[in-house]
Amino acid sequence: MLQLVRLVAVSFIVLAVCVLFLYSPFYSQTVLKALHxxxxxxxxxxxxxxxxxGGLSAINTLEPGSELWIARQAYLKVMQQQMQSQQADTLSVVHARYQLLQQQIKTQQEIDSEKEIQLPLMLDEPAASTVETPYVFVRDESHTQALMQQYLEFLSAYPIDLEPTAVDDDIFQDIAFIQQQNAQSTxxxxxxxxxxxxxxxxxxxxxxxxxxxxxxxxxxxxxxxxxxxxxxxxxxxxxxxxxxxxxxxxxxxxxxxxxxxxxxxxxxxxxxxxxxxxxxxxxxxxxxxxxxxxxxxxxxxxxxxxxxxxxxxxxxxxxxxxxxxxxxxxxxxxxxxxxxxxxxxxxxxxxxxxxxxxx
Structure with a gap:
């Protein structure tokens, strides 16, 4: 019986010390130092x-790796090259090509989406009319670099007529963004x-x-x-x-x-x-x-x-x-x-x- 009383007393003392330690400032600081x-x-x-x-931009909402995202990366690269070569007169042309490129990608995505939701019972009906585009892209998501190269070629060389008053104000935001990226590249x-x-x-x-x-x-x-x-x-x-x-x-x-x-x-x-x-x-x-x-x-x-x-x-x-x-x-x-x-x-x-x- 005496040994049991001693065991209970020792256990109570140990428990009291542990509780006291938990309520002291030393326990949390010890754990904190160990974690760090x-x-x-x-x-x-x-x-x-x-x-x-790169330059963080709150306006960029494109999904990384998507075709529209790849197109924008190609566009920014071509724009930067033109700015470095001091060919400012071609910036508006590149921007117009980029707008056309975006339109073609979105059109193709809509066509693909219609094909995915088409029911088997409707296969015999005439297919939906598609918009003809003067430039064809290889749509292969496993070859991002190849897609990037095609977009670069399109943005650099595709012939386009630009009206003198057709310059979009977005081009000035893009130029400012590229300048910010250049400033942060170092x-x-x-x-x-x-x-x-x-x-x-x-x-x-x-x-x-x-x-x-x-x-x-x-x-x-x-x-x-x-x-x-x-x-x-x-x-x-x-x-x-x-x-x-x-x-x-x-x-x-x-x-x-x-x-x-x-x-x-x-x-x-x-x-x-x-x-x-x-x-x-x-x-x-x-x-x-x-x-x-x-x-x-x-x-x-x-x-x-x-x-x-x-x-x-x-x-x-x-x-x-x-x-x-x-x-x-x-x-x-x-x-x-x-x-x-x-x-x-x-x-x-x-x-x-x-x-x-x-x-």
């Missing part, structure tokens, strides 16, 4: 190939290309009706304001289903974030969908990443797996740590540290099973 030291953030070189250094991968802010959740406003950002998200947005003041030329990417509410919050302070990734439901999707968005907008090998300190190691690892190096910019937690004495505020940090530690172990060992491939 042991979680790998090496960039996946294969995924990094999709994040080529930028090293060590410099950031964008500011990425991860959402931390939503909550109800004081009226219990309106939806607003919660304390975690608000503190990240406040950090984003300070970061944007230091890097005024960098575009801001808002990631998470909270993105529209985050955008509204920033607008109150005169900051307009135009790149919204509003489909992700977890950290894995934050990184994957943000990487796809940045790829579509021109590429970003390195970004400034804003989230809280506990969330940062796991998030940096996931962004690295998607080919993006990150520069951490830590946002504060809603509650501060005490210096040494136990408190409920400290336990909030310990609970956050436990969650991120277990989530990181799950991601490393089992992978993120709840992460969708595409938005």
């Amino acid at each position: 030291q042991f979680v790998p953030v090496n960039v996946n070189p294969v995924a990094a190939n999709s994040q080529k250094a 930028q090293t991968h060590d410099l950031p290309y964008a500011i990425v802010v991860l959402g931390g959740g939503l909550t109800l406003a004081e009226n219990r009706q309106d939806i607003v950002v919660n304390h975690y998200t608000r503190l990240r947005l406040e950090t984003a304001l300070a970061t944007a003041a230091k890097y005024p030329t960098l575009p801001i990417v808002l990631s998470g289903v909270e993105a529209p509410y985050m955008q509204d919050w920033l607008k109150q302070y005169g900051v307009d974030a135009q790149l919204l990734e509003n489909r992700s439901m977890n950290t894995c999707e934050n990184s994957r969908f943000s990487a796809l968005l940045l790829q579509k907008k021109g590429g970003a090998p390195r970004v400034l990443l804003i989230t809280d300190a506990y969330h940062m190691p796991r998030t940096r690892r996931l962004f690295a797996l998607n080919g993006i190096a990150t520069v951490p910019v830590e946002a504060p937690m809603p509650t501060p740590l005490t210096k040494w004495q136990p408190s409920v505020k400290n336990y909030d940090h310990s609970r956050r540290a436990n969650y991120e530690m277990l989530a990181t172990l799950r991601d490393v060992v089992l992978g993120s099973s709840d992460c969708r491939e595409v938005p």
Whole structure:
């Protein structure tokens, strides 16, 4: 009986010490240091190939790898060559060719779409009339380079008559975009290309009706304001289903974030969908990443797996740590540290099973 009492007493003391440690500021800081030291953030070189250094553009909505996307890459290349050769008088001609090229691609896509939905019982009926085009392209998605070469030849040499008043105002935006790309072409991968802010959740406003950002998200947005003041030329990417509410919050302070990734439901999707968005907008090998300190190691690892190096910019937690004495505020940090530690172990060992491939 005496041994049992001793065992119960020792167990109670050990439990009390563990609880006391959880409520102290030392537990969360120990876990945080371990996460920052042991979680790998090496960039996946294969995924990094999709994040080529280029000028980010909020107006580019073409799907990477699509024919319209390939056509635009060919168009920008030809335009850049003409600008470097100082043949400004041909820029409008190239732009007119590009408009014709877009029209032909869209027409062919509509024809292909009609063929796909045509019912077998209607095969004996006359086929829908097609628009004759003076230039035929080989439509083989497995040969992107060949398709690119055909588009380059079309944009460089196809004969076209251009009316003096037929110049589209979009050409001036394209020229400005190319100039921006040229200015950023000398930028090293060590410099950031964008500011990425991860959402931390939503909550109800004081009226219990309106939806607003919660304390975690608000503190990240406040950090984003300070970061944007230091890097005024960098575009801001808002990631998470909270993105529209985050955008509204920033607008109150005169900051307009135009790149919204509003489909992700977890950290894995934050990184994957943000990487796809940045790829579509021109590429970003390195970004400034804003989230809280506990969330940062796991998030940096996931962004690295998607080919993006990150520069951490830590946002504060809603509650501060005490210096040494136990408190409920400290336990909030310990609970956050436990969650991120277990989530990181799950991601490393089992992978993120709840992460969708595409938005």
